[in-house]
Amino acid sequence: MFYNVLNFPLEDAVPNRLQYLELILNDYRPDIFMVCELNNETGANTILSSLQFLNPDYQSATFELNTSDDVISDQNDLQNLIYYDSSKFTLESQTIITSIYRDFNHYRMKINSVESDINPVFIDVIVCHLKASSGTENQVIRFQMVEDLIAYLDTLPADSNVVLAGDFNVYTDSEPAFQELIDSDNNNAIDFIDPANQIGSWHNNTNYIDVMTQSTRTQTGFGGSTGGFDDRFDFIMTSENMQTNPEIKFVENSYKVYGNNANIQCYNQAINSSDCAGAEYPFFIRNALHNFSDHLPVTLELQTNQSLSLEEFSTVKALQITGSNIIDEVLTLKLNPSAQLKTITINNNLGQVIKTISVKNSLYVKENMSSMANGIYYITSQELHHKPLKFIIAH
Template identity: 85%
Template sequence: MKKKLCLFVLICIFAFKGLHAQENFKIMFYNVLNFPLEDAVPNRLQYLEAILDDYRPDIFMVCELNNINGAQTILNSLQFLNPNIESAIFELNTSDDNISDQNDLQNLIYYDSSKFILESQTIVTSIYRDFNHYRMKINSLESDTNPVFIDFIVCHLKASSGTENQALRLQMVEDLVAYLDALPSDSNVVLAGDFNVYTHSEPAFQELIDTDNNNNIDFIDPADQIGSWHNNTSYIEVMTQSTRTQTGFGGATGGFDDRFDFILTSENMQTNPEIKFVENSYKVFGNNANVQCYNQAINSSDCSGADYSSFIRNALHNFSDHLPVTLELQTNQTLSLEEFTTLSAMQFVGSNVINNTLMLKLNPLAQLKTVTINNSLGQVIKTITVKNSLYIEESMSSMSNGIYYITSQELQNKPLKFIVAH
């Protein structure tokens, strides 16, 4: 009786702790440099995969995505690292038809579907390029009674210096601001993109952050690095472009001297306990904040430091002329599947070396509905319906010899690996 009472107390303690859990989300924005059409660097994808493997984002936002093939290629790579990753629907740019019809640079978002639910996606047109709005809901135990939404907006403003380009950037931002007027003023908004601004005083940037302009949504810089960034080593830690000094790789050269890439949040996300950014979590991925890196290539020894290795910096150099920017968000809600992350949801009956029949024992607390079998490329080979059973027996006789992985969209657990050897 005493043992049962102790067990009950322990369960209650863990349940109580779960109610007050905090969950952090890792988000990343990256200008992927005309992916996949830019082919000056052979096998570029391997470098992106090294970057994604190192950071493992829960939300991954991109610009300069050329086509749906590129979108699917990145999704495949992400799903190999985390089978729960999904993407929004790929959509071609609809803006700028009356200017240059340069509709080969698109935005997209990828997300961990065990942590977020994509509620909607909307194209916001402008004079030059679309803004893409993705409304996410945190997949929490409280989502039915107290849903928490995050409005992710991905953009790519007009490039180049000069008053004419500044005016185009401002007009694009004004189109976004007008669209945001329709959102509730307490919306949790994350704006990520390649802004192409050279200083905080540029009208487009001021339109976003100036609290005196009576905007419905005002943005803040989580990095707290507002200033004149161009050619100013005081802002070396937030510089994102260019990663290169020599030609022949595609994209811009000239070395590290600009802050073009940003993640901004609405003001309320500084203090909102339901979803806020983590203080001091804003980072430029690959930037060691080494002042010697100014005007140098990111993979040079001048850019070395404790945070990012030469391996990662070389991958960044070879993949894009920009560096990604990252930020962590935090919620006080409890993810709906969080309680299962430490459970052994599935285990093999016998060995994980399979001849003809795969046998699994399932943890009933996990309440699995389906499991999937993936090959070593992350491709789904077979989906198995659980049907409230505690055991699965599945024939492997038609599958080729090799390594496979068992996953479930309902869990965040590490995939189980097994080998088919007939």
Template identity: 70%
Template structure:
């Protein structure tokens, strides 16, 4: 079973004297099930927005994206959550040009532009579908003197069982391995996609983890095995979320591990950038063995990690579950703090133990309501104040990152850290 590791991690440098220099990044890969053309389930977009608003990935990688309109629709939805989301340039699949040029299933990456800078993008052609390569640099204070670059690859391997399809998947992976031969051996590489692989013994998977490769991939979940129709691997299964027919996609219930985020070996030990041990997860999977061959929104798939509302949205949107992983760097992000000196100012350090002290502009002193919300956008506390000097007790608030703003006056949220 994948055990969730709940650690309090400081995400940003909050002040020059705080001594913290660290940032975490949340990755998500999701098979979108022919978005937006698949319309058997009404208002699928609302389900996706609910999912994205709950997890809020810093990097969102997708496959089965039908067209540029769908790509822009998802970007608009992301930007309602965080206006700093952007995407790479949408590109039609080129690898099927000799197979009638269908161009119906593409990959793409979205990212928080305050945390990453897109350096370049490229296509690795295969016999069937492209690998999309996105080179992103962390937007850190040290980016000029010690840049950290991550090469993201997003893919969708040939589907279905049988020797012919296995051979196609192997050939596609061979094209990727050859492409990576020219990379520096210490490259930071993330490979995410719908692999459609049924067992670790399949040659395509073995080629990925071959130690003789220039870039050898590892499974951050550390759950390599024969996944197909094996209840002992239910914790890493991603497909199918459904038993009901007529919704589009595959039915049959939860019985396959098709979706992966893998990394180059160095990301397990690199002090500059590594994945957080225990952070790999299948979003929506409560690791309940009763969920095997069941619909993800059934009571058989209940658990403490993912609510019915989340699992129902996942069920309605796609026949796959997303996979997630967190990366961590020892560098500090080059993100300007949100400050509004003319309206509301944090007095002293914004690393708080017991009391948050604020100073409000005179124009705000009458009928001022302050709202404190967490990094998930959940309102934690509201306070009515009538003074320009404000002291807020935060002893009952858990350690973490918070923002403060007002519903009655327009200013950007101020960020502070509660560290008991």
């Protein structure tokens, strides 16, 4: 999954918008999660904590600030990063690719397969965010950025398995930047293909409604862009060899825009409107996407003929208290849906059950504690064998 996370965490027009990202991640559970528009290391660590709550095997690359030329614009608050399931992948290296405007970030991943010692399989993941906005000048900057990338890719072996993911900000396939990526006659060492097989003039063209990613919003006040659903800006592309390489290739017809029901009525609408309804993505998913970012994520499935070397079981945290464990009025809990909890109980320090709460596999539960006396309390569940969580009520 690739996702433009909209100036996370500095964009705060939507209160507590992390909860919407957590709902999205819990639903899709990407093995590799690539992002752009990450502001700072605090935001990077916040997302990692949310992922590790779902699966402790998630790790991230080292957060790095943009190093590219700041003459055009100060881009040091918009970073790229990759998160990954470390039971399936090892991060072998990470490299900054400088350009005229913003960095590309190269993450070399190795599949954790049984055969990895004698026949390792690597994926070279490039995460990017090209210059935004229409107009000839911005097209030229996007093209110059891609030329910087191509110069770097020409130093890699021609048979490298490359995944290029990012917010390209291109309006049509005829833009020089996009043509530079896909043109097999330009003598590039590595050419890219569109796994969605939807190359064309995307802007304001309902023939491409199924691959449109921006904007999820029509109203102002949420941060980011408005104007409704009419552009394909976000991509996951692969090197040509990943169409047929049995060791690592993309699954045909697996490219999807997460949250996009391919409903033509969605054109120019907000993604959480009834015009964007469909069987694949229900309202609560589309509403979370609407509230978190002005872009939709894009996803792609990869397949290998090697045997993954996975642990049979992993331990996940079933529930946790969000914020301080010293409570005045409201106790907020975050639950891992994998635990499939139905009820939790609150006990006093004598072990007596004070309250039973129906959680119904919720992601968040808020319980009013204003009527309870000051003291120490414990949270347990008969459905789990775990150490009770302790909190203190102090009005």
